[in-house]
Amino acid sequence: xxxxxxxxxxxxxxxxxxxxxxxxxxxxxxxxxxxxxxxxxxxxxxxxxxxxxxxxxxxxxxxxxxxxxxxxxxxxxxxxxxxxxxxxxxxxxxxxxxxxxxxxxxxxxxxxxxxxxxxxxxxxxxxxxxxxxxxxxxxxxxxxxxxxxxxxxxxxxxxxxxxxxxxxxxxxxxxxxxxxxxxxxxxxxxxxxxxxxxxxxxxxxxxxxxxxxxxxxxxxxxxxxxxxxxxxxxxxxxxxxxxxxxxxxxxxxxxxxxxxxxxxxxxxxxxxxxxxxxxxxxxxxxxxxxxxxxxxxxxxxxxxxxxxxxxxxxxxxxxxxxxxxxxxxxxxxxxxxxxxxxxxxxxxxxxxxxxxxxxxxxxxxxxxxxxxxxxx
Numbered sequence: 001x002x003x004x005x006x007x008x009x010x011x012x013x014x015x016x017x018x019x020x021x022x023x024x025x026x027x028x029x030x031x032x033x034x035x036x037x038x039x040x041x042x043x044x045x046x047x048x049x050x051x052x053x054x055x056x057x058x059x060x061x062x063x064x065x066x067x068x069x070x071x072x073x074x075x076x077x078x079x080x081x082x083x084x085x086x087x088x089x090x091x092x093x094x095x096x097x098x099x100x101x102x103x104x105x106x107x108x109x110x111x112x113x114x115x116x117x118x119x120x121x122x123x124x125x126x127x128x129x130x131x132x133x134x135x136x137x138x139x140x141x142x143x144x145x146x147x148x149x150x151x152x153x154x155x156x157x158x159x160x161x162x163x164x165x166x167x168x169x170x171x172x173x174x175x176x177x178x179x180x181x182x183x184x185x186x187x188x189x190x191x192x193x194x195x196x197x198x199x200x201x202x203x204x205x206x207x208x209x210x211x212x213x214x215x216x217x218x219x220x221x222x223x224x225x226x227x228x229x230x231x232x233x234x235x236x237x238x239x240x241x242x243x244x245x246x247x248x249x250x251x252x253x254x255x256x257x258x259x260x261x262x263x264x265x266x267x268x269x270x271x272x273x274x275x276x277x278x279x280x281x282x283x284x285x286x287x288x289x290x291x292x293x294x295x296x297x298x299x300x301x302x303x304x305x306x307x308x309x310x311x312x313x314x315x316x317x318x319x320x321x322x323x324x325x326x327x328x329x330x331x332x333x334x335x336x337x338x339x340x341x342x343x344x345x346x347x348x349x350x351x352x353x354x355x356x357x358x359x360x361x362x363x364x365x366x367x368x369x370x371x372x373x374x375x376x
Contacts, residue, residue, distance in 0.1 A: 083143050084218045091153065094137045095201070095226035098157060101130050102194070102228035105164070109234070109243060110302035110324045112357070116247040120171045127164035134161055145212045152204035159197035160228055166190025174244060184241030194228055195235045201226050233325050242300035242327055255298035259353045260364035262292040262331050273369040278346065283373040288337035291351045295326045296364070301356050302326075308336045311348040317341065341373040 108114065108122045134157040142150040167190045174183040202225075209223045233239040264273045266281045267288040273279045281287070291306055302325050310317035321334035341347060349369045355362050 080143075080216075081218055081221070084146075084213065084216070084221050087140065087142050087146065088221050088223060090140055091137075092224040094133050094140075094157070095153075095224045098130060098133050098160060099226045099228060101126050101133070101160070101164075103230060105228075106230040106234070106324060112303050114247065116171060116174075119247065120168065123164060123168045123171065127161060127168055130157070130161045130164055134158055145216055146209055149205050149209040149212065152200060152208070156197045156201035156205060156226075159193045159200060163190045163193035163197065166193065174248075180241045180244045180248070181237075183244040184237045184239075187240040187244070188235070188237040191234050191240065198226075198228055201228075231325060233327065239325075239327065246300050246302075256360060257297035257299045257301065257356055258295075258359035258361055258365075259301060259304055259326065259356065260294050260296045261351055261353055261367040262294040264292070264349070264351055264367065264369060265290040267335065267337075273349070273371070275367055275369055277370075279369055279371045281371050281373055282376050283339070283341050283343060284376040287339050287341075288335050289339070289349065289351070290333050290335045291321075291353075292331055292333050293323060293326065293353050294331045295328050296361075297356075297359070298328050300325065300327050304356065305354045306334045307352045307354070309350040309352075310339070310341055311350065312342045312345065341371075343373050343375055345372070347371050347373065 105123070105126055108119055108126075134154065137154050137157050140150060140153075167187060170183075170187045170190060174186060206223050206225065213221055213223070229235065265271065266273060266279070267290055268284075268286045269282070271279075271281070273281075289308060291308065293304065293306060295301055304323040304326055306321050306323065308317070308319045308321075317339060319336045321336065323332050323334060326332050347370075349371045350366065351368075352366045355365060
């Protein structure tokens with residue numbers, strides 16, 4: 001092959017290569033039709049409606065959950081408070097009834113003219129009533145933080161049962177009391193249990209229960225009081241000796257009987273009124289007259305009535321109070337309050353202790369005081 005023929009052949013190959021068909025890019029409108037319609041674009045930073053709805057649902061769920069939590073906690077708090085309130089209400093019923101038994105005991109012992117045989121049956125009934133109250137207390141279901149205090153509550157009531165039962169048995173033993181002092185010592189032993197019941201109730205139940213309520217932040221719930229022994233006179237052998245003498249001896253036996261007015265004090269200042277001079281007394285809303293009564297005889301006296309009379313016009317002020325028990329040589333007081341006297345006028349304040357059976361001297365049962373009431 002000649003040089004010229006080789007050159008032509010190469011030229012033909014080169015020409016064929018450059019003349020081969022090539023793929024061209026489709027027009028822009030054809031490409032858009034293939035991809036489908038173009039979605040609209042949002043400005044950057046602005047969520048769409050679906051995102052907003054989802055956020056609103058999440059926020060609503062959070063708020064609802066918070067409300068539900070608050071409501072559940074509130075219900076639990078109300079339920080907890082109700083548990084304490086219901087328990088203390090039940091305690092109040094038992095403790096109040098037990099306190100009433102103590103008042104009945106005091107009334108029976110201090111009733112003028114009561115005899116030993118009558119008192120024995122009455123004490124037995126009071127002991128049975130107290131036993132029933134103790135069983136009711138044992139059935140109470142306290143909240144957890146008050147379980148120890150509940151045990152002390154029951155213990156205090158058991159002491160009252162023991163004391164009353166002991167008094168009943170002791171009275172059976174002294175029915176024919178020839179030695180009142182020995183009988184007094186015998187009665188003082190169960191009486192001490194009654195005094196101890198008040199100590200246990202106050203120191204081991206009432207105060208700790210109140211402290212527990214404060215720790216648990218339980219407001220509006222009060223721990224009830226319960227005082228069984230109405231006077232300290234029932235805690236000593238000497239007082240019981242006098243009780244035995246009064247219950248077993250005739251009222252006409254023994255020495256002279258009677259009470260006297262030992263003085264009057266104007267409260268709250270404590271100023272002692274003079275029976276011979278004019279007295280100036282400030283009539284504040286706290287004004288009260290404390291009347292001192294002394295047993296001037298040799299016998300124990302009970303249910304002693306004391307009267308106050310402020311002789312003013314147009315409406316005198318008259319009040320009465322009672323001393324349940326007063327021993328020979330003892331001075332006890334009664335307080336008359338809630339007074340509304342007239343101002344600036346000389347007034348007579350009269351006090352009187354009513355005579356007891358067999359009292360021969362009564363000139364010292366009454367005292368009068370000239371008083372001018374002034375504005376505070």
